[in-house]
Amino acid sequence: MKKTNKNAARQAAEPNHTLSAGQAPFTKYQVFIVAILAILQFTIILDFMVLSPLGAQLIQELEISTQQFGWVVSAYAFSAGASGLLAAGFADKFDRKKLLLFFYAGFILGTLFCGLAPDYHFLLAARVITGLFGGVIGSISFAIITDLFPLQMRGRVMGFVQMAFATSQVLGIPISLYLANTWGWHSPFLLIVGVSVIVGLAIARYMKPIKAHLQLQSDRNAFRHLAGIVSNPHYLKGFAAITLLATGGFMLMPFASAFTVYNLGIDLETLPMLYMATGISAMVFGPLIGKLSDRLGKYKVFFWGSILTMVVVVIHCNMGISPLWLVLLVNVIMFVGITARMISASALMTAIPESSDRGAYMSIQSSVQQISGGLASAFAGLIVVQTSEGTLEHYDLLGYLVVLSSIVTIVMMLLIDRSVKQKADDKALATEKVVA
Template identity: 40%
Template sequence: MKSHNEEVTAIHAADQHQLVPKKVIREGLLIFILAAIQFTHMMDFVIMMPLGPQLMRIFSISPKEFGFLVSAYTFSAAIAGFLSALFIDRFDRKKAMLALYFGFALGTLACALAPNYFLLIVARVVAGAFGGVLGALILAVIGDAIPENRRGAATGKVMAAFSVASIAGIPIGLYLASELSWHMPFYLLAGLSFLILLAAIRFLPTMRGHLTNAVRTNPFRVLGEIAVSRNLQWAMGLTVTLTSAGFLIIPFISPYMVANIGFSERELSYIYMFGGLATVVTSQLTGRMADKFGKQRIFILAALLAIPPILAVTSLPPVPHYVALIVTTIFFIFYGARFVPAMALITSSVEPRLRGSFMSINSCVQQLSAGLASFAAGFVVKETASGTLQHFNWLGVLACVISLLTIWVVRHLKTVS
């Protein structure tokens, strides 16, 4: 017979054996819900780029006006990110997430209902106000709930939502837009968002850990503390350079492929489908490599490898479509590979009590950078009398210069939590 101590030990071991799987399941479910929310948030944003040729034709707008349509979302998100930083850390993460996601779903529905260019801009402003803060809160939750040694992999899984949006969401959205109207992708996205909201209400755990040792302070003092932190200045510097390098290019890939390479509007889905299929694997691989070999090292490698595809995609002459698809797919692989370790580094650069506020400020900086880059790109790219676009290669060179600058910035960033 077993002694009392042996029985206690056996029971304790059995309890431990049961607890580990439950913890893994809870963490996996949390990451899945965050990825689902990120999927709808990312699809709502990126669907505007492949819809560009159709919207420019239907509304009879110029590249500059299309650039403003893209940047309206990001400027709104930037303002909302700054305002949310004043109070976001005072709430349970779950309640904040649900409130923001409900507002985002309503904004997306408003996009579907918009009858003209002006009201579409208004709807994009509403969607951006909630969506921009939502993206920041997702990263804050990862930082709070996932240990640092697994944070890169978790970030990679959530960031893979962009790939899933590219593989499934954008092709389906473009098909609906081509066969029915540009409104239909937003109707689909709004319906899906409300379904995910119901799942989030049921399965998201209460998240109040950041409030345990929090001291109620003047929110402007919190902003001041963020502003004077040298490490957080470098983190925001990385956000500015990384985002600007991407959004000088991304909004005009679809219009360039239609006008200069000869893609049809329906064929644009192949660009995002193949890019998404590749990055859904490489983003998670990059996350695991970042945890194993160091986030800064993997970021620097990805940033260097991204330069040739940037130059290629922005200066592509008329080529067979399969060549263009190879170039764009490689571009998306390394574009995404930079973001995974970068976001993990930024999330780990701030202590938990300031994480929500900082990630909101950082989201503000990110969205403002994206908006300014998209808006500026609209002034550089010109439409010729024949309908082709010119000067896109100028943006490619500028994006490469900024990409090199990100390497200098990331070397100054330190992990604190």
């Protein structure tokens, strides 16, 4: 009976949360918010992910090394990390809609420069500009989700929003590869610009201002606000966990297409079908995983997703020339595990910051993620070596490093899960006293 009362009070302690919030249907406006943020995330993710399948083509056409390509990937991450830190102190002082539109406009401009880049150095500079603006957009989107949806619904919301990752696999990357093979590697970036302009206009026209957090602000200046965030022990756990999550993902991603083509024996013409198959599986499983994380617990889904990912990563990184069906199967299973990790971790981490710190926390989290990912990509570029025949050596070592980071991340996410539950219990006890 006491446990039941605590659970009920825990629900009451969260504003606008109800016992059935996890199962409640979305309103029409919530559907719009989920859809527009998913499409927005699609453009951001595609802009970053398209570099990986274009890797083999860029290395050949620009006559660059694997190390130079690693810096092209890292340039976005480092600049995104720097802008996240700079924006963190101001993230909670403006209407989130206006902030989103400002950074999205800069992202579109940077992507346009990528589509016009004539050489390696211009492309490198264009990726820096794109990262300065694009790296903050994800954190603003997550802050909007946290503002508008209760914790019990965020697993479902993240399930749909993270479908942008899968959609980029199903539609974005195959179409981009087709355009790149037909009209050159610049064309995918120009496609992203066209889609992004439409998304930006829809946000400007239909999204309502998001200002509730402004009522919670104090007179702290931006730098004191930032210092308070980075010195909060509760928040530091989240930053440490996101660092490890990014390290694992960014190590394998930049060289995935080159490994598939040169080491696994899958030709460039078949590559779009491979990305499409893995993306479809992620689209199917994404919403289901989101619902499971709300029902079974976000950490439990993250744990088993991590176990599945670790096992398949080791298998994948040690494969040689393989039939297409086997490569498809391994990639599909691996992406299901990655999707489970992404959705459950994203939903759980939204519960870490207080309302008044939400924008700043998300900005710093994005910054930490991008910087650690950039370092991981650059480090991976130093480990992986391309032979004269084109094959990549030491890719298996990257897989073992991903497994190691995943093991540590499991422990870190457990600590976060316990901390979030303790925070909810404390609010529940406070609510019990008020009700009493």
